[in-house]
Amino acid sequence: xxxxxxxxxxxxxxxxxxxxxxxxxxxxxxxxxxxxxxxxxxxxxxxxxxxxxxxxxxxxxxxxxxxxxxxxxxxxxxxxxxxxxxxxxxxxxxxxxxxxxxxxxxxxxxxxxxxxxxxxxxxxxxxxxxxxxxxxxxxxxxxxxxxxxxxxxxxxxxxxxxxxxxxxxxxxxxxxxxx
Amino acid sequence: xxxxxxxxxxxxxxxxxxxxxxxxxxxxxxxxxxxxxxxxxxxxxxxxxxxxxxxxxxxxxxxxxxxxxxxxxxxxxxxxxxxxxxxxxxxxxxxxxxxxxxxxxxxxxxxxxxxxxxxxxxxxxxxxxxxxxxxxxxxxxxxxxxxxxxxxxxxxxxxxxxxxxxxxxxxxxxxxxxx
DNA sequence: AGGTGCATGTAACAGGTTACATGATTAA
DNA sequence: TTAATCATGTAACCTGTTACATGCACCT
Numbered sequence: 001x002x003x004x005x006x007x008x009x010x011x012x013x014x015x016x017x018x019x020x021x022x023x024x025x026x027x028x029x030x031x032x033x034x035x036x037x038x039x040x041x042x043x044x045x046x047x048x049x050x051x052x053x054x055x056x057x058x059x060x061x062x063x064x065x066x067x068x069x070x071x072x073x074x075x076x077x078x079x080x081x082x083x084x085x086x087x088x089x090x091x092x093x094x095x096x097x098x099x100x101x102x103x104x105x106x107x108x109x110x111x112x113x114x115x116x117x118x119x120x121x122x123x124x125x126x127x128x129x130x131x132x133x134x135x136x137x138x139x140x141x142x143x144x145x146x147x148x149x150x151x152x153x154x155x156x157x158x159x160x161x162x163x164x165x166x167x168x169x170x171x172x173x174x175x176x177x178x179x
Numbered sequence: 180x181x182x183x184x185x186x187x188x189x190x191x192x193x194x195x196x197x198x199x200x201x202x203x204x205x206x207x208x209x210x211x212x213x214x215x216x217x218x219x220x221x222x223x224x225x226x227x228x229x230x231x232x233x234x235x236x237x238x239x240x241x242x243x244x245x246x247x248x249x250x251x252x253x254x255x256x257x258x259x260x261x262x263x264x265x266x267x268x269x270x271x272x273x274x275x276x277x278x279x280x281x282x283x284x285x286x287x288x289x290x291x292x293x294x295x296x297x298x299x300x301x302x303x304x305x306x307x308x309x310x311x312x313x314x315x316x317x318x319x320x321x322x323x324x325x326x327x328x329x330x331x332x333x334x335x336x337x338x339x340x341x342x343x344x345x346x347x348x349x350x351x352x353x354x355x356x357x358x
Numbered sequence: 359a360g361g362t363g364c365a366t367g368t369a370a371c372a373g374g375t376t377a378c379a380t381g382a383t384t385a386a
Numbered sequence: 387t388t389a390a391t392c393a394t395g396t397a398a399c400c401t402g403t404t405a406c407a408t409g410c411a412c413c414t
Contacts, residue, residue, distance in 0.1 A: 005400090005401080006402095007402085010281065013281070021364095021366090022367090023364065023365050023366075032284065033284055035275065036276065036277040037276055037277070037281050038402085040402065040403055040404085041367075042367090042368075042403060042405095043401075043403085045366065045367055045368085046368085063410095064411090065410070065411060066409090066411075067364065067365060067366095068365065068366065068409085069366085070365090082285075082288070083288065086288065086293070086297075087293055089296075089300060092277075092278040092300060092304060093276060093278040094276075094277055094278070094301070094304055095274075095276040096215045096216075097215065097216055097272060097273075097274040098216070098271075098272070098273055098274075099271040099272040099273070101326045101329060102189065102212065102215065103264075103271070104322055104325050104329070105192070105322050106192035106195065106196065106322055107265075107321070107325070108320050108321060109195060109261070110266070114265070117266075118266075118271070121268060125270050125273055126273070142286070143284050143285055143286035143287045146283050146284075146344065147280045147284040150280060150283070150340060151280075153336070157332070184372085185373080200394090202392065202393050217375090218374095219374065220394085220395075220396095221374070221375060221376075221395090224394065224396080225396085242382095243392080243393085244382070244383060245382055246392065246394095247393065249393090249394075
């Protein structure tokens with residue numbers, strides 16, 4: 001069984017969706033999946049070569065004009081490896097790194113309005129993310145549409161949570177100044 | 180200004196909360212913050228030494244019985260560095276890596292029940308996480324309580340989302356078999 | 359002529375995980 | 387006596403980011 005790296009999986013999936021060059025894959029990744037999976041050129045291009053060595057993809061040189069351009073397709077082995085991963089029963093990876101939650105955890109050394117400011121800063125990051133998600137428009141395929149819907153839903157949930165906490169922190173402040 | 184690594188920040192925060200040894204910090208990290216921030220020994224111990232070299236913490240050797248034990252405290256510089264980070268207006272880091280969303284994005288090559296199975300597998304990961312969060316009990320401090328509340332809320336939101344999608348996929352299946 | 363987009367690539371670095379090694383203490 | 391817990395540490399590895407370098411094509 002061929003071992004597939006995380007980035008390798010993304011590449012196979014993207015090629016299956018019809019993205020044929022490293023550049024194309026990067027474009028779509030940044031637009032549509034970076035909310036839950038980041039891809040960088042530093043991983044992408046070396047990984048394309050590795051996948052070709054493993055026989056999971058085949059590339060052909062197909063310049064567009066005088067511009068160098070490498071076009072990839074899945075091999076049968078590649079298609080099989082993608083499918084194996086897609087239906088694998090292994091517990092899926094789920095990782096979150098949230099600096100604001102870390103600060104929240106340690107926030108007993110902060111004044112209420114300082115914590116509120118941190119939550120507001122986080123909220124504005126999420127609001128910008130929401131704008132980007134809204135700018136995408138309805139995807140043609142069901143899979144991308146579903147994952148976009150998840151992204152919007154979760155982002156909204158987080159925005160609401162922050163707003164609620166900020167308000168509570170503000171109210172608590174007022175009450176304690178009144179007293 | 181002293182540059183603080185991500186793990187360095189966690190350490191300073193944890194020492195401020197009264198955790199004095201590498202082991203203690205790791206215990207509390209695994210219990211309470213691993214849902215949004217992971218810490219490993221391989222980072223922890225080298226980082227403790229680096230922080231001491233930088234003068235942000237001071238350690239003293241304080242064996243418990245014949246058992247080697249290094250106890251750390253914040254210095255004034257360390258307390259200042261922690262505070263600087265805590266109130267920093269920089270846009271905070273927010274990163275998610277979700278394998279199931281990746282599969283969802285590529286799911287047009289799957290049958291509906293195969294995608295549903297993937298979502299169910301993800302849901303069971305989140306349900307186990309929820310059990311762990313429920314096992315924690317009400318924290319004494321406000322910060323930890325807040326971050327726990329976030330963790331529970333977001334986990335529940337995800338569980339609900341998965342259940343809804345699974346049901347829709349099941350229903351769609353029935354309808355299409357009926358037709 | 360110059361800026362944006364298409365297109366590929368790498369070197370240096372940062373950050374983190376896994377697996378292993380070691381050994382004392384404490385409770386069953 | 388033996389298993390769990392306390393306690394520290396590192397080497398090898400993996401994965402990924404950042405910053406840079408290169409150059410053509412197309413539009414204005």
